[in-house]
Amino acid sequence: MSAQRPAVPGVPPRAFRSMLRNEIRLAFRNPRGLIVGLGLPLVLMVVFGSRAKFQAPEAQFGGLSLFDVYLPIIYVFAISAISLINLPNPLATYREHGILRRLSTTPLPTSWVLLAQLTINVALAVLALVLLVLISHFGFGFPAPQDALAFVVTSVLSLAALCALGFVVAAIAPTGSGAYVIGAGVFVVLMFFAGLWLPRVWMPALLLNISNYTPLGATVQSFTSALGGAFPPLWALLTLAVWAVAGTLVALRIFRWD
Amino acid sequence: MGASGSAVEIAHLRKTYGALTAVDDISFTVAEGEIFGILGPNGAGKTTTVECAVGLRTPDSGTIRLLGLDPQSDREQIHEIVGVQLQASAQPAKLRVREILDMYSSFYRQPADIGELTEALGLTSKLGDYYKSLSGGQRQRLSVALALIGRPKIAVLDEMTTGLDPQARHDVWDLIKGVRAHGTTLLLVTHFMEEAEHLCDRVALLDRGRVVAVDSPDGLAGRAAGSRRLRFTPSAPFDDALLTALPDVEQVEHEGPHLVVTGRGDLLNDVVLTLAQVNVRAQDLSFVSSTLEDAFLRLTGHHLDEHGKETRS
Numbered sequence: 001m002s003a004q005r006p007a008v009p010g011v012p013p014r015a016f017r018s019m020l021r022n023e024i025r026l027a028f029r030n031p032r033g034l035i036v037g038l039g040l041p042l043v044l045m046v047v048f049g050s051r052a053k054f055q056a057p058e059a060q061f062g063g064l065s066l067f068d069v070y071l072p073i074i075y076v077f078a079i080s081a082i083s084l085i086n087l088p089n090p091l092a093t094y095r096e097h098g099i100l101r102r103l104s105t106t107p108l109p110t111s112w113v114l115l116a117q118l119t120i121n122v123a124l125a126v127l128a129l130v131l132l133v134l135i136s137h138f139g140f141g142f143p144a145p146q147d148a149l150a151f152v153v154t155s156v157l158s159l160a161a162l163c164a165l166g167f168v169v170a171a172i173a174p175t176g177s178g179a180y181v182i183g184a185g186v187f188v189v190l191m192f193f194a195g196l197w198l199p200r201v202w203m204p205a206l207l208l209n210i211s212n213y214t215p216l217g218a219t220v221q222s223f224t225s226a227l228g229g230a231f232p233p234l235w236a237l238l239t240l241a242v243w244a245v246a247g248t249l250v251a252l253r254i255f256r257w258d
Numbered sequence: 259m260g261a262s263g264s265a266v267e268i269a270h271l272r273k274t275y276g277a278l279t280a281v282d283d284i285s286f287t288v289a290e291g292e293i294f295g296i297l298g299p300n301g302a303g304k305t306t307t308v309e310c311a312v313g314l315r316t317p318d319s320g321t322i323r324l325l326g327l328d329p330q331s332d333r334e335q336i337h338e339i340v341g342v343q344l345q346a347s348a349q350p351a352k353l354r355v356r357e358i359l360d361m362y363s364s365f366y367r368q369p370a371d372i373g374e375l376t377e378a379l380g381l382t383s384k385l386g387d388y389y390k391s392l393s394g395g396q397r398q399r400l401s402v403a404l405a406l407i408g409r410p411k412i413a414v415l416d417e418m419t420t421g422l423d424p425q426a427r428h429d430v431w432d433l434i435k436g437v438r439a440h441g442t443t444l445l446l447v448t449h450f451m452e453e454a455e456h457l458c459d460r461v462a463l464l465d466r467g468r469v470v471a472v473d474s475p476d477g478l479a480g481r482a483a484g485s486r487r488l489r490f491t492p493s494a495p496f497d498d499a500l501l502t503a504l505p506d507v508e509q510v511e512h513e514g515p516h517l518v519v520t521g522r523g524d525l526l527n528d529v530v531l532t533l534a535q536v537n538v539r540a541q542d543l544s545f546v547s548s549t550l551e552d553a554f555l556r557l558t559g560h561h562l563d564e565h566g567k568e569t570r571s
Contacts, residue, residue: 012364012365012367022361030352099348099350
């Protein structure tokens with residue numbers, strides 16, 4: 001997935017900029033996405049980072065500190081809240097209120113409406129990751145990701161998988177509030193497999209195995225590798241790629257404009 | 259485009275939703291620069307017809323051409339030349355009126371002047387307001403503005419004055435006349451008789467998915483000219499059959515305590531004399547001249563403002 005704009009003859013390019021500008025205004029005027037996707041992860045980071053004992057290596061985490069274990073989980077919290085809860089809501093709301101239908105009678109290609117949401121949410125997710133990396137490093141002395149390329153590759157693949165799922169939520173949700181409920185439900189389930197309540201190092205083998213094949217389990221594994229200076233295992237990146245492709249295909253198939 | 263000079267050509271349009279036939283067999287042609295009304299009761303197939311015309315719905319059969327273009331296969335060109343106002347379509351609650359207008363204006367290569375449009379629609383003082391704070395009438399006027407903002411060759415407006423007060427309605431009518439003066443063809447869906455009579459060059463009367471008649475409003479009213487309507491309150495109850503048996507009487511209807519008799523010829527004398535024979539007096543007697551409403555009643559056997567309900571005929 002990319003935020004590139006397809007060339008359509010006849011439609012002024014300013015149409016996309018103009019729509020994007022309005023969507024950015026709406027993102028600030030309905031700041032739930034900013035609060036859940038940016039604010040909450042930053043608070044979590046401060047809570048974990050400010051306690052010295054959370055930064056001490058522990059045998060029960062295989063020599064890692066609690067902060068080491070939870071830092072990748074905070075990253076995925078941010079990007080999945082943005083992709084699964086913030087991204088689908090405007091689209092489902094627009095369908096509910098006939099806005100998508102009205103837009104489909106203008107020269108604006110309907111796919112641009114999806115691209116505008118994708119652009120905004122990817123930008124928001126990148127901003128969240130950058131802020132979290134900077135604060136963990138300069139605020140709490142946590143080393144920057146040892147393998148920067150692996151960190152970027154993980155972020156891109158994970159966002160592709162999560163945004164694709166976000167579009168699936170937008171496709172099946174009948175209303176805007178329905179999109180919140182479904183998106184939050186998917187978020188909670190996926191965050192469980194990410195290890196929010198039970199870190200992956202404590203998961204029994206079967207659960208860990210399931211977790212490996214979920215988008216967030218694979219993402220946490222990849223972030224953990226990247227932070228420690230290792231390239232993520234191929235299975236984790238493949239898992240994310242498969243979710244991205246499958247999610248996109250399903251979303252394209254079932255998305256309705258009215 | 260439009261070699262024949264017609265802006266809209268619809269032939270044998272048919273659209274069903276499951277077991278429901280919304281549009282059975284509809285054909286009409288709208289000339290370039292014409293204001294054409296589609297009039298009919300709820301459920302007559304008006305909205306389905308225009309939604310097929312602008313490409314929002316795929317017809318089961320029949321052909322539609324807008325300036326020679328097919329709404330299904332020439333989608334992109336259609337969207338550039340056709341402006342649409344839909345029923346029940348909203349805008350994001352927290353966008354300001356100016357922001358919505360700016361965005362829709364950016365979709366078109368030669369948009370209309372936002373200042374002029376909002377001035378004509380009385381929205382200028384609302385440009386800085388959030389959509390959610392607009393009244394129903396203001397939202398309605400905004401949606402008319404959005405339909406016209408691309409300087410469309412054809413504007414399709416579905417119930418454009420529903421929810422407007424009489425003053426705002428007349429303002430919108432004036433705007434529509436101005437838009438037509440610039441060469442735009444207008445296809446209006448309405449169930450307001452007055453709107454059709456005031457604004458439309460020609461009107462298609464729709465009933466149960468079919469075109470009942472296409473004519474000018476005057477021409478349609480003229481079709482009912484031979485018929486007359488009496489409205490009165492009988493001084494005592496009597497059997498309707500007394501009147502329906504008369505050769506000139508076509509229909510007898512009860513409206514609360516009132517009776518409405520439709521018929522031809524010397525209706526007034528026939529009715530009054532017949533009632534006198536059974537000692538019933540026709541009180542508060544009024545004679546209603548024929549209108550588009552009468553034409554509709556006469557052509558379909560039921561009233562325009564009824565919601566698909568049957569009447570005795």
